[in-house]
Amino acid sequence: MDHRFESHASRNSTKVFLVEEYTNETHLDFVPGRKPGLLSDFTRYMFDILVWTLLSGCVSVFGMTANVINLIVFVRQGIWTESVTASLAGLAVADLCCTTTQLVHSINFVFMAAQPPGIPWDPLSILYVASGWPRIMFTRLTCWITAYVAFERCMCIVLPFKVKQLFTARRTVFVISCVFVVIIASYIPIYYTHRLLYLFDSTTNTSKVTLVLTDNAEDVEYVTRHLNDIILPTISLSIVIICTQLTIVRLKASKKWKRKNASSGYVSHENDNGLHTNASNPAKTGPQTAGTGTSGASAKETKVVKMITLICTIFIICNSPCVIIFYTRLLIPEIGNLRRYHNLFHVIYSLDFLMETINSSINIIVYYKMSTRYKQEFRLLFGLTDNKT
Secondary structure, three states, X not given: OOHHHXXXXXXXXXXXXXXXXXXXXXXXXXXXOOOOOOOOHHHHHHHHHHHHXXXXXXXXXXXXXXXXXXXXXXXXXXXXXXXXXXXXXXXHHHHHHHHHHHHHHHHXXXXXXXXXXXXXXXXXXXXXXXXXXXXXXXXXXXXXXXXHHHHHHHHHXXXXXXXXXXXXXXXXXXXXXXXXXXXXXXXXXXXXXXXXXXXXXXXXXXXXXXXXXXXXXXXXXXXXXXXXXXXXXXXXXXXXXHHHHHHHHHHHHHHHHHHXXXXXXOOEEEOOOOOEEEOOEEEEEOOOOOOOOOOOXXXXXXHHHHHHHHHHHHHHHHHHHHHHHHHXXXXXXXXXXXXXXXXXXXXHHHHHHHHHHHHOOOHHHHHHHXXXXXXXXXXXXXXXXXXXX
């Protein structure tokens, strides 16, 4: 769920989700007696406007456009032809959903700040259900698909002779589909216990869409939050970090082996099986796995591995703060909504959401710069070239 609003659900003793407390905060009339913490109310308010609304909204629009283009390019290339194309297409779908829900998130912040009269819905309820949870859910999808991509490319380095048999396009599509089903299913209890209903509001004498909680909503939210916001992100991030580090080490070992081989007067070639052979002694093959995991990988595969490594590195940079924040909050509970460090809580999560949105938007640049095949298909798609050669 969206962490900005978790305390509201747990603080409500009634089933109807009351939002007057937060909407008053939006206009800087904060809860009496609450300590200001490390940041002023005005600083937090400016971050809400500049980061949550403007920056995140603009990046989301770019990300939505970029991921639609990515998806079209991958479909034109053939999702069923290569496992890496299938996995990157799945990543594009998750990133598209993430940036779309982030845009809805940003638009809802505009309604919360403006408080226009007469709208038939409660902005915070919509923010909570229609954009907050979905955005977190699709971010978790991005995490696990990236973990799969990192593991697959790592195996390409470690087990170069078996990777094409292990990771086929059909198996990859099946795995990515299972990831979508499992992650989405993990949020079904939240939507069962937190519902949007059209109710009468006696304060305005009108009816509007409002969030309603069931009796066990708080317990369900507690379990879901710890599973999807702490345990699963930690595991997926750990997989990406380990696989990326191992891939980098193997690539460096391969480069070192090639330099040593070249200095010995041998020229490395690849035979039909992908093995490196020396020009002066074709019967002598280079090391298959000892010291290098890329001796069996073609130059094309090595280039793909480098591109995926860069994508994973960007992912680590943009998503590590989220996990760090989770564990920091466990150590310092006062970093939370309507607690002592309320303003700091809003600011760090606005920056965290922005970084996650950037991660879901920037891959198109990496693909275009590092993948010749993607670049050719991209230029062909927009009529910038006559053919693929």
